[in-house]
Amino acid sequence: MKKKILLGLLLLALISLGGYYAYRLAIIPDIFAEIYYDQKQAVSLSLQPSLEKLKNISNPNKGEPILDLMNEEYDKASLSTNTVAITYSFNFSREEETNPYFTIVVDQRLVENNDSKENIVTSSYQYSVKKQTLTRVMWLYDNGELTSDKEKVEKVLAQHGRTVGEIYEYSDKVLKDKVLKDWTSVYPSRFSPTNWGQVQVVDKWDRP
Numbered sequence: 001m002k003k004k005i006l007l008g009l010l011l012l013a014l015i016s017l018g019g020y021y022a023y024r025l026a027i028i029p030d031i032f033a034e035i036y037y038d039q040k041q042a043v044s045l046s047l048q049p050s051l052e053k054l055k056n057i058s059n060p061n062k063g064e065p066i067l068d069l070m071n072e073e074y075d076k077a078s079l080s081t082n083t084v085a086i087t088y089s090f091n092f093s094r095e096e097e098t099n100p101y102f103t104i105v106v107d108q109r110l111v112e113n114n115d116s117k118e119n120i121v122t123s124s125y126q127y128s129v130k131k132q133t134l135t136r137v138m139w140l141y142d143n144g145e146l147t148s149d150k151e152k153v154e155k156v157l158a159q160h161g162r163t164v165g166e167i168y169e170y171s172d173k174v175l176k177d178k179v180l181k182d183w184t185s186v187y188p189s190r191f192s193p194t195n196w197g198q199v200q201v202v203d204k205w206d207r208p
Helices: 002-027 031-044 150-159 164-186
Strands: 069-074 083-091 101-109 120-128 133-142 145-147 200-204
Touching: 031 069, 031 083, 031 101, 031 120, 031 164, 083 164, 101 164, 120 164, 133 150, 133 164, 150 164
Parallel strands: 133 200
Antiparallel strands: 069 083, 083 101, 101 120, 120 133, 133 145
């Protein structure tokens, strides 16, 4: 009798485990969804997010969201020479629940050892949870104004002997070899820095 009960409990556990993994496969189709849901669950349950298990990442607000906004930042000492900053930005406000998203921002220098805002170009990767898209946007300053107008961006980059392709090649490498590699070191991901899952990458400009 006890054996039958134990077998029944074991079968129930296996069914529950299978159901959990089926649910996980359905709701978490890619590596960026993993990051979003882990962070959201940690905030809602007052737990430590997996990102904060990394020694070189810190939360400037000591783990507490400010008006449902939450950032995670890499310590500058952990960044490569031409990388100025790497930041995660989450928005858990009710207004965003219809289209939840988070953003990874990579700031890099156009010229070494110059951290003026005119010398920094930003690659922004915004992940849409519902659309399963990762939207790349490039920003920089042109005549004192921040712009993502493709023509203006290309003009400024050309003045420094750089191209859009080169900037994205660098920031994409940071995303894969730094950001996602670190993520998979602290989270039991079923994805990898080169296998992101079911996510589509799209580019966006203010004026193509």
